[in-house]
Amino acid sequence: MKLSLVADPRPSAGNWRVAHPPIRDHNRPCAVDIHLDRVHRQLGGFALLPGPNVVVLLTRSLAHGPSSAWRSALGVETATATFALLAAALAQVIAPSAALFGILKWAGVAYLC
Numbered sequence: 001m002k003l004s005l006v007a008d009p010r011p012s013a014g015n016w017r018v019a020h021p022p023i024r025d026h027n028r029p030c031a032v033d034i035h036l037d038r039v040h041r042q043l044g045g046f047a048l049l050p051g052p053n054v055v056v057l058l059t060r061s062l063a064h065g066p067s068s069a070w071r072s073a074l075g076v077e078t079a080t081a082t083f084a085l086l087a088a089a090l091a092q093v094i095a096p097s098a099a100l101f102g103i104l105k106w107a108g109v110a111y112l113c
Contacts, residue, residue, distance in 0.1 A: 057069050060072045
């Protein structure tokens with residue numbers, strides 16, 4: 001929000017007052033709203049693309065049959081759930097400590113460099 005100072009003609013109000021920007025008309029879409037709609041459509045398209053798990057399951061199904069694919073799917077989903085639980089537990093451990101978060105953040109920076 002951009003605020004600017006303008007001269008106030010009223011003598012009792014002092015010399016300057018804050019000029020507030022005009023109120024947005026909520027009946028018309030804002031440029032940001034239009035942009036976010038486009039981003040959501042593009043990300044929704046990416047969500048429909050198959051990932052490496054789908055390739056593994058398809059390969060197992062074609063090579064060894066549907067029972068092998070079901071066992072592989074169970075393994076993939078078990079690993080995904082385990083990863084999510086461990087990430088949540090790690091977040092609970094790191095959240096109270098700013099120093100530990102800083103160490104982990106800089107370790108990530110060093111890893112990416």
